[in-house]
Amino acid sequence: MSVLDLSRSSSIFMPTSRTSKEELHCPSAYKSGQDRLRPSVGGTNMSQHHSEMPSGRPVTTASLGFPSTPELLVPSTSVFACYDKRDLPPLPYPKEEYFQSRDHEEVGIATDASRKEFFNMAHHFTIEHAYMYDGIPLREWVALEEEKKANERAFEKLTVKGMPAAMLDSIERGYIPRCDEFTRQSSRDHILSWAKKAEGSRRMLWLSGPAGIGKSAIAQTVSEELRSIGLLGAVFFFSRPNKRSDPNVVIPTLAYQLALQLPQYRRVISFLLAKNPLILNQSRRTQFEQLISIPLLYLDSRQHLLIVLDGLDECDNRDDAQREFVEMISHHIRSAGCGLRTLWMVCSRPEPDISHAFVDADCAEISTHEVLVVDNKEAQHDTLRVLLAGFANIRRRYPDELTENWPADHHIRLIAAKASGHLGFVSFIIRFISDRDYDDPYGQLDVCVKFLQAPGNLEKSNPLLALDLLYTQILSDVPAATLPTTQDILAILILYRNKHLNTLVLANFLGLHQASFFRALRRLHSVLLIPPASEAGKRSIQIYHASFSDYLMDPARSGEFAIKQGPLHLKVAMRGLEWIRFGHQNTSEIVALPELTWIPPTASREDLRASLCRFSFTPCWTACPQIPEHLSAPLITALERFDFHLDYVKWWKEETEYFSCFVRWLASLHADKNMVIVNGWYTLGDVIRQGEVVVCRREDDPLAFVSSFVPDVVEGSFTYSVQLLLGKSNPTAFRLVVRPLQMPCFR
Numbered sequence: 046m047s048v049l050d051l052s053r054s055s056s057i058f059m060p061t062s063r064t065s066k067e068e069l070h071c072p073s074a075y076k077s078g079q080d081r082l083r084p085s086v087g088g089t090n091m092s093q094h095h096s097e098m099p100s101g102r103p104v105t106t107a108s109l110g111f112p113s114t115p116e117l118l119v120p121s122t123s124v125f126a127c128y129d130k131r132d133l134p135p136l137p138y139p140k141e142e143y144f145q146s147r148d149h150e151e152v153g154i155a156t157d158a159s160r161k162e163f164f165n166m167a168h169h170f171t172i173e174h175a176y177m178y179d180g181i182p183l184r185e186w187v188a189l190e191e192e193k194k195a196n197e198r199a200f201e202k203l204t205v206k207g208m209p210a211a212m213l214d215s216i217e218r219g220y221i222p223r224c225d226e227f228t229r230q231s232s233r234d235h236i237l238s239w240a241k242k243a244e245g246s247r248r249m250l251w252l253s254g255p256a257g258i259g260k261s262a263i264a265q266t267v268s269e270e271l272r273s274i275g276l277l278g279a280v281f282f283f284s285r286p287n288k289r290s291d292p293n294v295v296i297p298t299l300a301y302q303l304a305l306q307l308p309q310y311r312r313v314i315s316f317l318l319a320k321n322p323l324i325l326n327q328s329r330r331t332q333f334e335q336l337i338s339i340p341l342l343y344l345d346s347r348q349h350l351l352i353v354l355d356g357l358d359e360c361d362n363r364d365d366a367q368r369e370f371v372e373m374i375s376h377h378i379r380s381a382g383c384g385l386r387t388l389w390m391v392c393s394r395p396e397p398d399i400s401h402a403f404v405d406a407d408c409a410e411i412s413t414h415e416v417l418v419v420d421n422k423e424a425q426h427d428t429l430r431v432l433l434a435g436f437a438n439i440r441r442r443y444p445d446e447l448t449e450n451w452p453a454d455h456h457i458r459l460i461a462a463k464a465s466g467h468l469g470f471v472s473f474i475i476r477f478i479s480d481r482d483y484d485d486p487y488g489q490l491d492v493c494v495k496f497l498q499a500p501g502n503l504e505k506s507n508p509l510l511a512l513d514l515l516y517t518q519i520l521s522d523v524p525a526a527t528l529p530t531t532q533d534i535l536a537i538l539i540l541y542r543n544k545h546l547n548t549l550v551l552a553n554f555l556g557l558h559q560a561s562f563f564r565a566l567r568r569l570h571s572v573l574l575i576p577p578a579s580e581a582g583k584r585s586i587q588i589y590h591a592s593f594s595d596y597l598m599d600p601a602r603s604g605e606f607a608i609k610q611g612p613l614h615l616k617v618a619m620r621g622l623e624w625i626r627f628g629h630q631n632t633s634e635i636v637a638l639p640e641l642t643w644i645p646p647t648a649s650r651e652d653l654r655a656s657l658c659r660f661s662f663t664p665c666w667t668a669c670p671q672i673p674e675h676l677s678a679p680l681i682t683a684l685e686r687f688d689f690h691l692d693y694v695k696w697w698k699e700e701t702e703y704f705s706c707f708v709r710w711l712a713s714l715h716a717d718k719n720m721v722i723v724n725g726w727y728t729l730g731d732v733i734r735q736g737e738v739v740v741c742r743r744e745d746d747p748l749a750f751v752s753s754f755v756p757d758v759v760e761g762s763f764t765y766s767v768q769l770l771l772g773k774s775n776p777t778a779f780r781l782v783v784r785p786l787q788m789p790c791f792r
Contacts, residue, residue, distance in 0.1 A: 192319075199318035200304065200311065203336075206297035206325045211281045211289045213268055218282065220476075222262035225434060228427040228468065229263050232415055236267050239413065240276060240388055243349040247413040248378045248385060251403050252392040254417030255589040256571040257469030257515050258424075260392045263417075264355040267390070271351050278350030278387055279303050283359040286518055290359055292366035297325060299352060300336040313340040329366070333373045342384050350387050357393040358571065367393075371402035378411045394571030419589050424466030431468060432461055435475035439486050442479070452490055463497050467590045469512060477508040507602065509592060516596045520606045522568040530557065530565040533616065536608045538586055539594045541617060541667070545660035548581035552643045553657055554620055559643045582648055614668040615676050621665025622683050627658035628696040629688065662697045666707035681718050684711070689777040693738055693791035701789045705742040705750075705781060708771065712754035722770040726755050728762035737768075737778045739792045747783040 210217035224233060232252070239250060254260050261282065271277040279302035281295050304311035314336055318324055324335050360367050374389045393399050403412060418424060436457070440447045464470040478489040493508040507513065523531050533555055537546070552562040559578060566575055566586075572593045576584035588594055600607035623639050641653060672680055697704075712721035744750045751765045752758050758765070764784040770776040 195319045196312070196315035199322065200315045202318060202322065202325060203297050203301050203304070203314070206294060207301045208281075208289060208291070208294040208298050210287070211283070211294075211298055212302065213265070213272070213277075213280050213282075218284075218287070221265055222259070222472070223269075224259070224262045224266040225431065227430050229259055229417070229423075231423060232417060233263055233267060235415060236263070236390065237270060240267070240271055240349075240351050240390075243388055246411055248387075249374055249389040249391065249408075249412040250415060251399075251412055252390060252415045252417065253395045253400075255419055256394055256519060257467065257512060258417055258419055259468040260394075260417060261355050262468070264353055264390070264392045268351070268353055276349070276351055278306075278352045280353040280355065283354070283356035285359040285361075286514070290361045292329065292360050292370070295354070295360075295370070296329060296332040296336055300340075303337075303341075303350075303352075307344065307346075309344055309346075310340050313343050329369060330373060333377070338377045338380070341386050342381060344386050346386065348386070351390060352387050353390045353392070355392040357391050357399060358396045362398065365398060367396065368398045368402040371399060371408060372405075375402075375405075375408040375411060379407065396570050397567055400570070418466075420466040424468065425461075428464045428466055428468055428471045429457075429461050431471045432457060432464070432475065435471070435479070439475075439479050443486060447486065451487070456490065456494055459494060459497055463591075465590065467592065469515075470509070470590070470592055473509055473511045476511070477506070509596075509602075512592055513596055513602050516572065516593055517603070517606065519568065519571055520603075523565075527561075527565045530555070530561065531569070532606070532608065533613065534562075534565060534586075535569075535597060536610075536613045537617065537664075538588060539597060539608065540610075540613070541664040542585070543660060543663055545656055547583060547585045547656070548576050549643060549645070549648070549653065550656050550660050551586070552581070553641055553653065554624065554660065556620075556639060556642050562643065578645075581643075582645060582653075610671070611673045611676055614671045615680060617664050618668040618672060618680050619683060621661040621668065622687055624654075624657045624661040625665060625691065627654045628662070628691045628693075659696060663700050663703050666703045669707050670710035681714075684720060685773045687772060688775050689772040690775060693740075697791060699790050701740050701742055701791055705740055705783075708740070708769070708779070708781065709750070709754055711771070712769075720771065720773050721754065722776070723755055724768040724770065726751070726758065726768070727766040728759060728764060734768075734778065734780075737780045739780045739782060741782045741787045741790050741792065743785065743787040743789050744783050745785050747785065750783050751781075 209215055236250060236252070239247070252260055252263060264280070264282070268277055268280050279299040281298055283289055300314055304314060317335055317340070321335075324332060327335075354370065357367055357370060360370070371391065374391070378385060378389070391399075402408060403414065436452060440449065440451060460471065460474055464474070474493060478486050478493060480489060483489055489506075489508075492506050496508050520528075520531075534551065537551060537554070552559065555562075557565070563575075563578070566573065569575070572589055574587040574589060576586065596603050597606065597608050620639070627638055638654060641650060644650060644653065669680060669684075708721060712719065712723070714720075742750070747763065747765045748758065748760055751767060755765070755767055764782070767781040767783075769779050769781065771779050
């Protein structure tokens with residue numbers, strides 16, 4: 046009679062066809078030592094005595110209460126084909142599966158029927174020390190329970206390290222933006238098609254666009270739709286104002302969400318965290334590899350899940366975290382190859398670090414780019430739809446107070462025109478009008494209309510407060526040391542833009558080197574379209590939306606970031622006088638020009654100076670009359686020394702409007718500052734004297750224009766011709782001709 050000692054065995058012989066992989070990848074479960082894994086019958090390997098067993102069924106792991114084919118032993122064959130086995134850690138044997146399954150028969154737990162077949166009709170043997178629990182040796186059951194609890198404790202550490210507030214339906218996110226049925230439809234359709242097909246090598250999508258135009262709404266809507274069909278893996282919604290910007294909580298948060306819906310994945314990371322509890326204290330790259338890359342390779346499912354990082358630009362960028370996330374995802378996609386089970390969508394403003402990461406050749410191979418545009422035809426239609434739908438909802442909420450024709454069509458057109466395709470702008474307006482705290486949509490609309498018609502007039506409430514807070518947050522990221530330079534650049538873009546102002550001209554006008562110029566704008570890519578350095582001589586910087594300009598021009602809205610116009614006008618006037626000297630009739634004056642600070646290798650110095658000269662003319666004369674008197678002393682000194690003998694016809698033939706206003710302003714100064722001498726005036730044209738510069742100005746009321754500086758002018762004429770000398774240093778003869786039908790020009 047043979048003796049089978051079950052107290053010595055933690056398992057029973059496993060099928061030889063799987064032994065090699067099990068031994069290779071599950072040493073903790075198949076502790077090698079085959080005499081431990083294969084109970085002996087009379088000192089002989091039990092597998093050799095199947096033929097000696099009585100009829101019934103052979104002894105297998107399933108018949109003794111163990112799964113015959115563990116669900117999670119090794120990665121799929123395709124993964125091994127793409128990944129070196131030596132790079133993979135041992136996988137945990139999913140012993141706890143026995144206790145989690147509701148269908149014991151499916152996972153191999155011994156049932157009443159199977160227990161009846163334990164050694165069916167066998168005889169002449171005894172069983173010693175047979176302490177079993179539900180078909181499992183007691184010692185083995187205790188070990189399984191201890192391991193299960195250890196894994197649960199490890200998983201709890203993951204929940205502590207994560208940030209639930211950044212998840213899809215977190216109550217802490219407050220107002221959650223979503224697209225309605227028709228908004229951003231082309232972008233959403235493209236993203237959903239890409240996510241559902243999961244074909245080709247492009248496994249990462251970058252959704253970029255300016256601040257506040259609906260990137261988060263698209264991310265939320267796409268995520269919800271994919272979740273409804275089981276294709277969403279995890280999300281992280283960054284928000285710096287809401288304290289969801291720490292890069293070190295991102296990976297634990299993603300891992301936690303994946304673990305909730307993927308039992309295989311949860312078992313792997315629980316095992317890894319139990320084995321090495323310090324993973325969550327290691328670098329982000331190590332965490333990404335141990336908690337994302339490696340565990341995902343072990344999934345049996347062929348289904349691809351989308352992981353979303355929204356607002357990556359709002360991630361605290363210490364240690365270049367923004368770029369690091371893109372690089373880690375790119376490396377994961379390229380390394381996993383055919384074993385990849387995820388798609389990634391990154392939504393952000395086009396900040397430099399992120400843009401450069403996606404332009405990198407390795408990342409460009411595996412990614413696709415979707416750009417949200419502010420003012421295209423689709424965006425304008427979307428803003429009108431959102432506006433009309435918002436007003437319809439408000440009318441339904443207040444049926445007794447609002448009529449069906451509320452609001453008036455001209456109010457809708459005003460808001461739509463001001464929005465100019467900016468969905469965030471419209472959303473903020475609707476939220477302001479429908480604010481339950483005020484509970485007065487009619488009155489709120491009135492406030493809104495007055496605000497939009499006169500942006501600088503804030504009576505009591507700001508309909509665009511949410512948008513202003515967004516702009517304030519963006520400017521708060523600009524380092525204090527570079528903020529004055531940033532403000533100068535923004536002010537010139539808003540107040541002094543003309544057709545000659547390209548990026549290269551702007552930098553040299555302010556005396557900025559290439560590095561200093563781009564450093565000052567580094568944090569503003571979400572509100573400005575900034576050309577690359579290679580195109581600086583051809584393209585100018587564009588402000589994405591007029592609401593940003595309005596914000597900067599209104600100190601009540603922008604506070605410390607408001608444009609300080611007095612000092613800015615003085616700077617523009619002084620720099621303008623310096624650069625205009627290039628247009629002097631005497632070329633020897635060129636030596637007095639400022640130094641060029643940024644000269645691209647292919648640029649001509651002469652051409653660049655000419656561009657600066659052309660640009661400076663109008664801003665200079667425009668700025669002079671706007672300088673406060675207490676700041677004007679340096680300008681007056683500079684004007685007294687300035688030689689007005691310029692080649693006006695060559696450089697500025699048609700740019701007379703602001704120069705004639707400058708002359709009138711100069712003539713209106715106190716006698717000790719006056720640099721204009723009026724030699725006479727005529728109501729009809731007279732003979733042009735040799736050497737005179739003729740300035741022609743069109744004015745509907747010529748008398749009103751000249752009477753402020755021409756003494757004893759006669760009323761009733763449609764034409765006034767004024768002779769004058771301009772400047773103290775080498776005065777220049779001018780003739781100012783003002784009449785209603787005049788073509789403005791120098792001649």
